[in-house]
Amino acid sequence: MSAVPASVPSLVVGLGNPGREYEDTRHNVGFWFVDRLAARLGAAFAAEPRFAGELARIGALRLLKPSTYMNHSGQAVGAVARFFRIPTETILVVHDELDLPPGSLRLKFGGGHAGHNGLKDIQAHLGSSGFWRLRIGIGHPGDKSRVASYVLHPPCAEEKALIDEALAKALDAWPLIADGKWSQAMQRLHAPLRRTAASFVPSPRTPAASAASSGESS
Numbered sequence: 001m002s003a004v005p006a007s008v009p010s011l012v013v014g015l016g017n018p019g020r021e022y023e024d025t026r027h028n029v030g031f032w033f034v035d036r037l038a039a040r041l042g043a044a045f046a047a048e049p050r051f052a053g054e055l056a057r058i059g060a061l062r063l064l065k066p067s068t069y070m071n072h073s074g075q076a077v078g079a080v081a082r083f084f085r086i087p088t089e090t091i092l093v094v095h096d097e098l099d100l101p102p103g104s105l106r107l108k109f110g111g112g113h114a115g116h117n118g119l120k121d122i123q124a125h126l127g128s129s130g131f132w133r134l135r136i137g138i139g140h141p142g143d144k145s146r147v148a149s150y151v152l153h154p155p156c157a158e159e160k161a162l163i164d165e166a167l168a169k170a171l172d173a174w175p176l177i178a179d180g181k182w183s184q185a186m187q188r189l190h191a192p193l194r195r196t197a198a199s200f201v202p203s204p205r206t207p208a209a210s211a212a213s214s215g216e217s218s
Helices: 026-041 070-083 117-126 144-151 157-172 174-178 182-190
Strands: 011-014 046-048 053-058 061-066 091-097 105-109 132-137
Touching: 011 026, 011 070, 026 053, 026 061, 026 091, 026 132, 026 144, 026 157, 053 070, 061 070, 070 091, 070 117, 091 117, 105 157, 105 182, 132 157, 157 174, 157 182, 174 182
Parallel strands: 011 061, 011 091, 091 132
Antiparallel strands: 046 053, 053 061, 105 132
């Protein structure tokens, strides 16, 4: 892991696809987190077309939901970061993670995009990978050919319960993150849930569907 910078977050970005048809899908867990964070902090999102996204503000902190499809998330992140002169190391991106089982959380600074198209586009627009990521496990369907369908469908009831528990845990750790106590937040977030997420086996009943051609990530 890269050295932990001594900074507090200025911008929290939740990744997802816009539109009601995607609200409950696995790919939108980043949206789920920032919506719950905004509610907890007493903030409301407002559409900001010039930034291609929805913004909420609490003091010096901004929350962002890009209104582009996942693959073009960097357009909104880059626009907000440039306009408000937000240092890259104070950005936290919250996104779904196929390589973690449902209910698992990982907080890290820097690194690659591991094939996540939203992260890839953000890195391209920022010109840097030096930002924070909160990875929310959604599990893997077991076959690469099924990933596009899997992320664009809602989790089953068991998965949803684990993800909801992880989101609650992340919200409880927010005060540490807000104070720039990243190492302490990692310790709390990386501890296993009461139920062992690592033992979860994805259901084979993933609906057959292909990603829409309009640009959402797989």
